[in-house]
Each structure stands twice: as C-alpha cells, then as structure tokens.
Amino acid sequence: MGKFTGVLLASDFDNTIVDTASSFRGGADMPAPSARTLEALDYFMKHGGRFTVATGRALASFIRLADSVPMNAPAVLCNGAALYDFAAGEYLDTNFLDEEAHQRVQTVLDRYPAVAVEAYHIGNTIHAVQPNEITRHHEHITHVAVTESPSLLDVPAPLGKLMFEGSHGELAEIKEYLEGQAWSDAYELIFSDPTLLEMTARGANKGGMVRRLAARLGISMDHVYCAGDEGNDISMLTAAAEGFAPANCAPLVRECGATIVADVRESALADIVGILDKRYS
DSSP: OOTTTTOEEEEOOBTTTBOHHHHHHHTOOOOOOOHHHHHHHHHHHHTTOEEEEBOSOOHHHHTTTGGGSOOSSOEEEGGGTEEEETTTTEEEEEOOOOTHHHHHHHHHHHHOTTOEEEEEESSSOEEEESOOHHHHHHHHHHTOOOEEOSOGGGSOSOEEEEEEESOHHHHHHHHHHHHTSTTGGGEEEEEEETTEEEEEETTOSHHHHHHHHHHHHTOOGGGEEEEOSSGGGHHHHHHSSEEEEETTOOHHHHHTTOEEEOOGGGOHHHHHHHHHHHHTO
16 A cells, blocks of 8 residues: 555656657657656555556557556556556557548548558557558657558458558548548547547547556546647546646646646656655655
C-alpha cells in the first residue's frame, strides 16, 4: 500500500513522454525517456500507483519501446482498439474494424492516389497501400518496415486501425467524405497530426479503453489521470478526473480544458507526478 494505491495514470507516448516530433522533422533517431521522467514514474509506482501508456501505435511499432518505459498496467494500443498486457504477452481486450472497412477505404484511395494508408494488423505486421514520404518517415522513426500491399483488399483482417497519410487538405476532404456516408457511425475518425487521419471502430478510442482498463483494475474514474498532446488524446483527457497536456500540445488540446504542464523536452510526466504527489499527500 502507498499514497498512490487506487490511482491510475495513463499517458500518450509520442510527444508526451518522448519528443518524437523533432526526430520526425530532422530524421534523427527517437530519444529515450528522460532520467527525470523515469525517476518520477518509478516513484509513482513504488508508492502504489498504476502507470501505463495509451498510444496510437500498434503492437508492431511499440513492442520494441515497451521496455524503455516502466509500466505496471496493461497498455492501450492502436488508439484504443486494443488493450495489451506486455507482462503476459497477450491481448486482454479488443475493438476491431469491420471487414467492410477494407472496401470502403480502398474506394477512397482510388480517388486520392497521393494518399497512403497504413493498416495496423492485430499481429506484428503493418501493411501499407500507396506508401508515400510520410510512410517512409514512420518506418525510420519506428524501425518497423511496412509490408506493401497493392490494395487494402489484400490485407488480412482483423485490423485495429487504418491511418491515412497525406497533406492536411486532402485528409480533411477524406474525413468530410467518410463522415457523409450512411455507414459513418460505424467508425471513429480523428487527426493525430495534421498529416495523419486515424480510423478505428466506433467506441475504439483512448478514452473508452482507459475506462475499460480502470474497471478491470478496480479503480474509480475519480482517480484516473491522463496525459496527451494531440486530438486523439482528447477522449481520455476529458474522461479522466483530470487531463494533463505538455506545453507542446496542439491548440485543440488546450481548448479541451487540459491542465498544461512542462514541455515534453522538460519531462512533462515528472511535473504530473509532482502534482499528484501533493494531491495524495
């Protein structure tokens, strides 16, 4: 037992725990979490807290990073489409895209030949259709080579999410088109970056899966705290007792009412643990 017993802290990974944006722009390797961040998380967990990562990454692109971040609770993957226990090496909960998504999205790709889609399979494979420069940047950052497919119809199910990669203008058009379809209520569509539009099954978002994780752990949402920097984090920031965001966060995250803490490069997670340390003293 400790001061943080019965408390869950869930954090986005990219640009909340580590500064991947600079690496993406400059082509450098992604940095490791700072010593200050690691010390803060170790303190939080030693005093009874449960910590996990809630990321848009699939298992294939996060599995090599999992050992770099201390966690003592299952991780939220694929933007909330899956809950994975790294200690046990198994999925605990999933919410996959339906098989109709393959044809529906392929129709979009046929209309936008410059736009790529990464298809996140439940296994350890990421497929790419019409890969472009953004896809290649992702390969460099994640150190995971995509398996190219001529069509989404050739990509096996089940899929955790589909991620469109292209100019913001084209992705905004795609989002408007998809939201205008009669079947649009079967999916979640959210920008995780101006050049990345993510598509998951309805209800498959970080907020929904964090709620399911808290219930699994027997932790009240009154003692669940979340941190994130982008639009795909808002569902969990607003579901939490308090949502936190690093100073480098997107404007719409500031607008959702998140408490702003230090920039990711200044160990935002350490600031959050410091706030909780005073709250649960």
